[in-house]
Each structure stands twice: as structure tokens, then as C-alpha cells.
Amino acid sequence: MKKRKIAILGATGLVGRRLAELLVDHPWFEIGMLVGSHQSAGETYEQIWQRKETQLQLHYGIDNWQKRSFPEKLKNIVIRSFNDLLHSDIEYIFSSVPERAGELEQKLLEKGRTVFSNSPYGRFENGNRLVVAEVNSKEMEDQSFIKSPNCVTAGLVLTLAPLRERYGLEQISLTTYQSISGRGDAKYPPELVKGNVYPLHCSQEHTEEYIVREVRKVLNQVIPTSVSCNRVWVQEGHFVDVRVVTTTKITSDQEVRAVF
Amino acid sequence: MKKRKIAILGATGLVGRRLAELLVDHPWFEIGMLVGSHQSAGETYEQIWQRKETQLQLHYGIDNWQKRSFPEKLKNIVIRSFNDLLHSDIEYIFSSVPERAGELEQKLLEKGRTVFSNSPYGRFENGNRLVVAEVNSKEMEDQSFIKSPNCVTAGLVLTLAPLRERYGLEQISLTTYQSISGRGDAKYPPELVKGNVYPLHCSQEHTEEYIVREVRKVLNQVIPTSVSCNRVWVQEGHFVDVRVVTTTKITSDQEVRAVF
Numbered sequence: 177m178k179k180r181k182i183a184i185l186g187a188t189g190l191v192g193r194r195l196a197e198l199l200v201d202h203p204w205f206e207i208g209m210l211v212g213s214h215q216s217a218g219e220t221y222e223q224i225w226q227r228k229e230t231q232l233q234l235h236y237g238i239d240n241w242q243k244r245s246f247p248e249k250l251k252n253i254v255i256r257s258f259n260d261l262l263h264s265d266i267e268y269i270f271s272s273v274p275e276r277a278g279e280l281e282q283k284l285l286e287k288g289r290t291v292f293s294n295s296p297y298g299r300f301e302n303g304n305r306l307v308v309a310e311v312n313s314k315e316m317e318d319q320s321f322i323k324s325p326n327c328v329t330a331g332l333v334l335t336l337a338p339l340r341e342r343y344g345l346e347q348i349s350l351t352t353y354q355s356i357s358g359r360g361d362a363k364y365p366p367e368l369v370k371g372n373v374y375p376l377h378c379s380q381e382h383t384e385e386y387i388v389r390e391v392r393k394v395l396n397q398v399i400p401t402s403v404s405c406n407r408v409w410v411q412e413g414h415f416v417d418v419r420v421v422t423t424t425k426i427t428s429d430q431e432v433r434a435v436f
Numbered sequence: 437m438k439k440r441k442i443a444i445l446g447a448t449g450l451v452g453r454r455l456a457e458l459l460v461d462h463p464w465f466e467i468g469m470l471v472g473s474h475q476s477a478g479e480t481y482e483q484i485w486q487r488k489e490t491q492l493q494l495h496y497g498i499d500n501w502q503k504r505s506f507p508e509k510l511k512n513i514v515i516r517s518f519n520d521l522l523h524s525d526i527e528y529i530f531s532s533v534p535e536r537a538g539e540l541e542q543k544l545l546e547k548g549r550t551v552f553s554n555s556p557y558g559r560f561e562n563g564n565r566l567v568v569a570e571v572n573s574k575e576m577e578d579q580s581f582i583k584s585p586n587c588v589t590a591g592l593v594l595t596l597a598p599l600r601e602r603y604g605l606e607q608i609s610l611t612t613y614q615s616i617s618g619r620g621d622a623k624y625p626p627e628l629v630k631g632n633v634y635p636l637h638c639s640q641e642h643t644e645e646y647i648v649r650e651v652r653k654v655l656n657q658v659i660p661t662s663v664s665c666n667r668v669w670v671q672e673g674h675f676v677d678v679r680v681v682t683t684t685k686i687t688s689d690q691e692v693r694a695v696f
Contacts, residue, residue: 239499351611351677353633371500373613373668373675404677408633409669415633417611417664
């Protein structure tokens with residue numbers, strides 16, 4: 177199969193760097209362009225990568241933060257500007273721009289490109305599809321703008337969807353133990369999170385609100401949901417405590433295991 | 437007021453050391469004896485304290501564990517044996533022995549002493565009172581054996597009791613973020629807990645089971661309770677997410693705040 181050429185928009189951010197790791201050896205895609213802000217354009221990806229990973233490590237402490245290695249195959253690639261992307265022939269874009277830069281995604285759509293986006297921008301607008309491929313991939317068909325939900329929702333619906341299919345869901349109760357990586361290169365003040373539990377309730381991150389709305393949109397069903405989100409002193413990987421009330425009774429542990 | 441002379445049984449353990457901190461300048465009590473195991477008897481408290489605190493710090497890492505300072509007023513005190521306590525005239529004993537050493541508490545009771553105990557030993561036996569002073573202090577009256585619950589329960593019932601009084605409680609849902617100190621000098625393997633979330637579900641610690649049974653005993657009411665317990669990478673201080681279904685409707689945040 178010929179690989180499709182893609183670009184990563186927002187490649188220098190923490191999510192962009194993880195996208196690059198996932199796409200560098202992908203069987204279907206080939207990285208054709210790495211796009212960053214005006215300030216980043218012209219610099220090599222490796223330089224920016226090393227600088228940002230080092231900043232994270234210095235910020236949180238060498239004992240608490242492990243740098244991610246730069247993918248050798250991306251050596252010597254120079255970060256390009258959004259304008260370069262707009263005037264390229266690359267049709268498929270993976271975007272991880274912040275919400276405030278959502279207009280960039282809009283410009284790409286207007287030029288007829290297909291955008292897979294991890295950005296909160298437009299996530300809740302009705303026309304935009306919110307997709308977790310294992311759950312509602314059908315929604316992607318004939319679409320050119322496909323949004324991914326928040327990191328917690330993405331993993332969570334993988335658990336909820338098969339439970340709903342088998343038992344039906346009446347109520348959902350969630351408590352998160354979210355890692356520090358979720359804050360990305362913006363970083364938390366270390367004194368807030370180091371050896372601590374940091375509540376996100378009523379914070380500017382809107383995580384609790386996002387999860388409720390996203391689960392609703394991905395599952396396409398209104399299920400009463402209670403959420404409490406907290407950061408824990410973990411570098412990467414979220415842990416979620418999930419409790420549900422099902423429509424039909426669960427009769428054994430074995431039965432539930434067979435659902436997955 | 438003349439201070440009552442007390443002894444701390446299990447004084448060298450992590451809970452015993454915290455008891456010593458709390459009792460050293462207490463307005464009602466005076467530490468008359470610090471009691472440890474056969475191996476500890478004869479050593480100064482300071483020596484053992486420094487050794488154990490240093491071991492914790494070396495174990496979890498100098499960056500992650502702060503040593504508690506030795507209370508200067510306890511300088512030169514030598515740890516005594518259980519036999520010394522049994523033959524002393526000290527009437528009041530604060531105990532933090534492990535469950536397996538519960539017979540020591542029994543021996544003191546047989547000699548007519550009053551034992552305030554933090555040990556899980558006998559916590560669920562009907563005759564033994566399980567007390568959180570702010571909630572059910574009346575149960576202490578005329579008793580010589582008063583048990584304290586698990587560290588999570590102790591703080592939790594302070595929240596639940598006034599809510600129950602005002603609204604009634606139909607259901608309780610708990611999710612804990614428990615600190616590493618709860619494991620005491622026994623210590624966790626660092627790789628289990630360092631930068632991690634470590635589930636206590638089905639572990640040997642029985643924390644989930646204890647909390648359900650203790651809340652029931654302290655509140656003297658059977659309320660359907662769901663509990664999920666996890667350790668987080670925090671030195672000291674538990675964080676608990678508490679959700680309740682009340683009998684009468686809560687109409688505003690202000691109203692709830694006024695309950696406390």
C-alpha cells in the first residue's frame with residue numbers, strides 16, 4: 177500500500193511530539209511536514225524537542241520526569257510554518273493546536289483538506305464529529321473534520337461502550353487520577369503537584385465538564401454522569417475509577433470480563 | 437489541672453511516633469513511658485526515631501520523603517519493655533501495636549488499665565467501642581477499651597456525621613487517594629508507588645473492607661457504601677472523594693457549608 181502523506185500541525189507541543197512518535201513508523205501514513213508556530217519555523221525538530229523535554233525535566237525534577245527520546249528518523253527535519261502547509265499538496269493533517277488557534281484548522285478545511293484534530297476547538301459543535309475509532313468509527317465516513325475527545329474520555333468510552341451494549345447504562349460515576357503530562361509544556365507550578373493531589377474541580381481546565389459532554393457525544397446518549405477530576409504526581413498515564421449502574425443486572429465477574 | 441500520666445505502647449512505629457508528637461505538649465497528658473518491642477527496649481527513643489526516619493527517606497528517595505524531627509523534650513528517654521509497663525502505675529495507655537500484637541492490649545485491660553487503641557485488633561468486636569471523639573464520644577463513657585478506626589474513616593466520618601444529621605444519608609460513594617505513610621515503616625517497594633497510582637482493591641491491607649465496616653460502626657447505621665481505595669505518590673495526608681445520596685434534598689451550596 178502506498179502511504180498517505182500527512183502533516184502534523186502543532187508538532188512541537190507535547191501532544192504533537194507524541195503524535196510524531198506514533199506516526200513515524202505508521203503502516204498507512206508518512207510524515208510529510210511538521211508544522212509549528214512562527215517562532216519555531218526554521219528550527220530543526222530535534223532542537224525544539226530536546227529543549228522542551230529538558231525544560232520539563234528541569235521543571236519537575238530529574239528524579240520525577242523522564243525525557244522522551246527523539247525519533248531518529250525525524251533527524252534534520254526543519255519545522256515549517258502554517259503558510260508552508262497551506263501551500264503544500266498535503267491532504268491529511270493531524271492537528272494538536274490549542275483551542276485559541278482553532279482558526280488554523282478552519283483554514284485547512286476551507287482549502288479542502290481533511291483534518292484529524294486533538295484540539296478542543298469546535299469539539300462540541302454539532303456538525304463536527306467526535307470520534308473514538310473503536311467506538312463510533314462510522315461517524316468518520318465522508319467527513320473532513322474529525323475531532324478526538326479529551327485524553328480521559330478517549331480511554332473511558334472503550335470501557336463504557338461494550339458495557340452499554342451488553343447491559344445498558346443508567347448512571348456513571350467517575351473519579352480520575354490524572355497525570356501531570358496532561359498539562360503539557362505549559363507545566364504546573366511544581367509546588368501544586370509535587371507529592372500532592374491537585375483537584376481540577378472548577379479549574380480553568382474544564383476537564384470535568386468536557387468529560388461529561390464528550391461521553392454524551394461519543395456514546396450519543398444522555399446518561400446521568402458524576403465526575404470528579406484530580407491530578408496526581410505521575411508523569412504520564414491517567415487512572416480512572418469507573419462505577420456504573422446498569423439497566424440489566426450483572427450476574428458475575430466472569431460475565432463482565434467476557435464483554436471486553 | 438494535674439496532667440495524667442500516660443504510656444505509648446508501640447511508640448517506635450510510625451503511628452507511635454506521631455502519637456508522641458501529639459502528646460509531648462498535650463495540656464491533659466504527660467508521657468510517662470515509651471514502650472517498644474524486646475529489640476527496641478534499652479535503646480534511646482531518639483536513636484530509634486532517627487534510624488527509622490532515615491530508613492524511610494533512603495527507601496523512598498531524599499527528594500520524596502521528609503524526615504519528621506525528633507521532639508527535643510523526649511531526649512534521653514529510653515524505650516521500655518512491655519513488662520515494665522505492666523508493672524508500672526501508669527493507668528492510661530495509647531496503643532498503636534500491629535494487629536498480631538493485640539494480646540498486649542488484652543493483658544493491660546486484664547490489669548484494669550484504660551487503653552486507647554489505634555490497632556486494628558478487636559476493632560469490630562461488638563463490645564469494643566469504635567470512637568471518633570467529635571462524632572460519638574458518648575460511647576467512651578465508663579469504657580476502658582476505646583478503639584480508633586482506620587485513618588481514612590477517622591477523617592471521613594467528620595464529614596458524614598453532620599451531613600447525616602441535617603439531611604439523612606441513603607448512599608455513600610468513596611474514592612480514596614491515600615498517602616504512602618499509611619504503610620508505615622513496613623514500606624512499599626518503591627517501584628510500586630513511585631510516580632504511580634497503586635490500587636488497594638483486594639490487597640492484604642483490607643482497607644476497603646475496613647472503611648465500610650468502620651463507617652457502619654461509628655455512625656451506628658447501615659448505609660449502602662461503595663469504596664475504591666488507591667495509594668498515590670504523596671508522603672502524608674489522605675485525600676478522599678466523597679459523594680452521597682441524601683434523604684432530603686440539598687437545595688444550595690451555602691446550605692451545605694452551614695452544616696460544617
